[in-house]
Amino acid sequence: MDVGKATQELRARGIRLTRQRAAVLTALGRAERGLGPEEILYAARGECPELGLTTVYRALDLLVSLGIARRIHTSEGCATVVGAKAGHGHSVVCLGCGRVAEFSSCDMVSVEKAAATETGFKISAHSLELAGICAECQANGVTAAVVLTVHGD
Amino acid sequence: MDVGKATQELRARGIRLTRQRAAVLTALGRAERGLGPEEILYAARGECPELGLTTVYRALDLLVSLGIARRIHTSEGCATVVGAKAGHGHSVVCLGCGRVAEFSSCDMVSVEKAAATETGFKISAHSLELAGICAECQANGVTAAVVLTVHGD
DNA sequence: GTGCGTGCAAATTCTTTGCAATGCA
């Protein structure tokens, strides 16, 4: 996530950039993994010690609704949040270390067409999340899914 | 979901088929939408009046872990459960009426390859959910997303 | 009969809300 871009986005929408929100943005920007509310609180307090958990919840709702952050869904829960690149994108979660990366090249046309044929639905949106082993864990020989598994298949 | 197949699956694994579990299975089998724990409780009490909410939670955990049911993730929450067809499959949620259908033809090879190239991850699993308008809602001219939106994009 | 499974109630989380005080624009 690009913190600079994100703050611009807030300003552009006339939303106040408070110290609290800046701290949450910084925490999300620094994290390589998805973070839960408590983790964000802890991480962001380095920059803004008086930050409260309530504010973290409110800031996350805001950032997610603006598309600046994205929720990810793991078997550990669905409250985890990562910073998002601009534009359409999806997450890949590392099954070894929990690291989250993003990718944007999701050509779902053929899959959506197949699903439409099979179900009779007119498809208009997709929610996609991949899981695997990140480059670093591959290098370290980590192969097993230890920490996280994605929901569904 | 095929309730008969599901009960066989339980027996095959040596798991007791109690009246409570049977009632939950029936409720899931009858529903065309995803159901939350309370809804399942209510629906299943027709068949098993003394059923408790705790048991519903426990039964759902069991069924999901066996792949007999699947959780779906909407903006309304992530506790919703549908019965699953056997084998690998994904859900399509109707944005008009909430109905859930399943499809199995998900050829993610090219998408996963693209993601692997972009992120350096070795992809091993995917979690996919589609949203759109079901055939019936299309026929009724329902076009807008009223009730549900999927998380993410 | 033997345990696994259950229901209830209580305990834990997790998340949201009310409201006075604060601080960004």
Add this chain to the structure above:
DNA sequence: TGCATTGCAAAGAATTTGCACGCAC
């Protein structure tokens, strides 16, 4: 300065756990 935003504490939801009893196998 004005009003959005915050922090705290308290309310509310959602989910889990402990334990004695009941029932499927």
